[in-house]
Amino acid sequence: MPLITERPDDPALRADCANCFALCCVALPFAKSSDFAINKPAGTPCRNLTQDFRCGIHADLRTKGFTGCTVFDCFGAGQKVSQVTFGGEDWRSSKGTARRMAAVFPVMRQLHELLFYVAEARALDAARAVRGDLDTAYAKVDALTRQDAEALLATDVDAVRGEVNALLLRAGDLHRAQAPGRPRNHRGADLFGAKLGRVDLRGASLRGAVLVAADLQGADLRWADLIGADLRDADLRGADLRDTVYLTQAQLDAAKGDLSTRLPSGLRAPGHWTQAAR
Structure with missing residues (x-):
């Protein structure tokens, strides 16, 4: 089942x-940063927006400094x-x-x-x-x-x-609770840049955890709760994310991975993962 x-x-x-x-x-609003190339107040159209409500740089958002839009x-x-x-x-x-x-x-x-x-x-x-x-x-x-x-x-x-x-x-x-052993509780934890490669995180609570730039290569995340987890630039290469709960496509789009990353059904490897693998 x-x-x-x-x-x-x-x-x-x-x-x-x-x-x-x-x-x-x-x-x-946009705040000029690594995610956005410009400052833009709320309620003001982005300078890249065309008259037909399309993005004029949609195909080049990452290269032009608008990674935040892609996630x-x-x-x-x-x-x-x-x-x-x-x-x-x-x-x-x-x-x-x-x-x-x-x-x-x-x-x-x-x-x-x-x-x-x-x-x-x-x-x-x-x-x-x-x-x-x-x-x-x-x-x-x-x-x-x-x-x-x-x-x-x-x-x-x-x-x-x-x-x-x-x-x-x-x-x-x-x-x-379906995960074997005693699942870890990292709810809301600051795991910025944490070294978690090949760590057993089955059934872990990672609700709201900051996993920015964390090394999760080969980690086992099956059954983990990832609601609200910040996965920006987290390295998910070879990680097993099958049967995680509350994982979104946007979280994957913000992370790093490759074709060896195992994903839940219904989610896909982002384009920048597949391009990096070539």
Whole structure:
């Protein structure tokens, strides 16, 4: 029997840029750093954005200093705001629309991220005992995403996140309990640059852990909980990530790896991994 019955693949929880008015390129701020080549305040269109809401340097984002753009995932919030909340009215229509869209998008993004994680938790075979609660949580959060702009802006996202996170933690712990031995607890740990190559991390809690530039070559991460873990530049070459829980494509896109990295079903090796392997 598989440990994860089926990784969720709901189109509504995947970014659909063709049906979004490039909200991530407008609503969010950029701080000049290794992730962004420029400073850009929230609500201001990126200088690389074209009139048809496309990125003018999409194929060269990494080489031109916009790595941060390549690892961002709105979990489908962009098209929901563009097509549902604002009914297809783009932000160029009026200054009022632009301001409201820029304010609503971060709220919707947080709610869609929660939906994504709840959908995965519902698919965990080990979490059957809490599946009813997860179903209820999913329906509640989904209903919040369908409110109008004013109601969305009034939503207490922190309270919603706190309630849902408690369920996600329970589901994740049930999944981690399948790992042999006594799983490690690195929840929220600062593991910046840590030497964890070939370490047995099966069933480890790495929730919110800082693993920036960590050496995880050949590490066994099966059954580990990786929700919110910062994997920027973490070396995952040869690591085993099968049956990890709450791992996202964006986390993999931010890390280093190669074709020997073993991934969960539904996730793919990023392009810069495969290019480096050639």
